[in-house]
Amino acid sequence: MEPFSYSKPADDAGAIAAGQADRSQFIAGGTNLVDLMQLEIIRPLAVIDITGLGYGQVEPLPGGVRIGALVTNSDLAYHPLIANGYPVLSEALLSGASPQLRNLATTGGNLLQRTRCPYFRDPQITACNKRLPGSGCSAIGGFTRSHAVLGVSDKCIATNPSDMNVALVALDAIVHTKRAGGVRAIPISELHVLPGDHPERETVLEPGELITHVELPRLAPATRSHYLKVRDRASYAFALASAAVVLEIASGQIERARIGLGGVASKPWRAAAAERVLVGQPPSPEVFAKAAAAALAGSRSQPGNAFKIELARRTLVRALTETVAGRS
Ligand SMILES: Cc1cc2nc3c(=O)[nH]c(=O)nc-3n(C[C@H](O)[C@H](O)[C@H](O)COP(=O)(O)OP(=O)(O)OC[C@H]3O[C@@H](n4cnc5c(N)ncnc54)[C@H](O)[C@@H]3O)c2cc1C
Ligand code: SF4
Numbered sequence: 001m002e003p004f005s006y007s008k009p010a011d012d013a014g015a016i017a018a019g020q021a022d023r024s025q026f027i028a029g030g031t032n033l034v035d036l037m038q039l040e041i042i043r044p045l046a047v048i049d050i051t052g053l054g055y056g057q058v059e060p061l062p063g064g065v066r067i068g069a070l071v072t073n074s075d076l077a078y079h080p081l082i083a084n085g086y087p088v089l090s091e092a093l094l095s096g097a098s099p100q101l102r103n104l105a106t107t108g109g110n111l112l113q114r115t116r117c118p119y120f121r122d123p124q125i126t127a128c129n130k131r132l133p134g135s136g137c138s139a140i141g142g143f144t145r146s147h148a149v150l151g152v153s154d155k156c157i158a159t160n161p162s163d164m165n166v167a168l169v170a171l172d173a174i175v176h177t178k179r180a181g182g183v184r185a186i187p188i189s190e191l192h193v194l195p196g197d198h199p200e201r202e203t204v205l206e207p208g209e210l211i212t213h214v215e216l217p218r219l220a221p222a223t224r225s226h227y228l229k230v231r232d233r234a235s236y237a238f239a240l241a242s243a244a245v246v247l248e249i250a251s252g253q254i255e256r257a258r259i260g261l262g263g264v265a266s267k268p269w270r271a272a273a274a275e276r277v278l279v280g281q282p283p284s285p286e287v288f289a290k291a292a293a294a295a296l297a298g299s300r301s302q303p304g305n306a307f308k309i310e311l312a313r314r315t316l317v318r319a320l321t322e323t324v325a326g327r328s
Helices: 012-019 033-038 073-078 080-085 087-094 099-104 107-111 164-170 272-278 285-295 307-324
Strands: 005-007 024-027 046-049 058-061 064-068 174-179 182-187 210-217 223-230 241-250 253-262
Touching (some): 012 046, 012 174, 012 210, 058 080, 064 080, 087 241, 107 210, 164 241, 223 307
Parallel strands (some): 005 046
Antiparallel strands (some): 058 064, 174 210, 241 253
């Protein structure tokens, strides 16, 4: 491992200033960064420990809940404001990684975790546009079982691996940051960017921009929500396909629908076309099937991941069915 400096700034200004230096990295739980440093995929010159900055609380707001960027995935999943008020988020968090990892992993780190594309994570591989811009993509035409079918480009087909992000998309979360120029609030659906011609750029964040907290808007009383994850093993495995469903149902009709898809897309995916099919309809197997077809309409697969299109459709139909049945 290359030598690097370690610092633990006492305040946000110190962290933001240090974070702007070339090849610097914030570290929170370290479960993704240290892993990638050990593999020599990320080789920072400076590691900036942000765990002394506060941001470890979950607090009620008049219009929702504020989650500090350093709240661990375990604390968040079991916090009564989340477990009772936003069950889809609890379910998503508890479906991820292992209890030991969730005890360390933080909200900010989970938002920014890197892809699990095996070619990205193998330093011997020399063609990976995300890691080495302009070098090509080893996955296209290669082993693609875990890769994306939505939002892909001919430069990169990697998935965003986070479960939490999928629930946050369906909850219309707002990500709050601090940077040298001040603060900003970024809707979760605008935080991550599609790979396009520049897969090396994954978010709209600037160097040294610090995520401070995430805000969840209050849900209407009639809301039901649920997260369903389909994977190779029942635990300790990333999603092959997942769906986060948030529905408001009144007088036997879906009044509002918000759908996130995971395991199948280059970024946490908002299935707006599926939402449009659902709104104004009574819940039924036929409507759910139409919504799932709409969600996957623009998909582009490789031979090795074509199965994901049908898998994602079925995952969404089952998640909708279980949500209406009161699964959460
Ligand atoms: C074996 C294994 C299995 C896993 N399984 C799953 C799974 O099934 N589902 C799932 O969703 N995840 C899974 N994960 C990933 C895990 O959830 C992430 O590693 C974790 O959430 C990252 O959080 P962290 O605090 O450890 O981040 P770190 O490793 O500390 O940081 C990750 C990145 O975020 C940046 N960062 C961290 N905090 C901030 C901040 N506040 N502002 C700006 N930048 C910041 C860092 O600079 C770094 O680039 C798994 C991980 C492992 C190792
Ligand atoms: S899919 Fe993306 S991350 Fe994977 S090898 Fe291709 S460019 Fe790299």
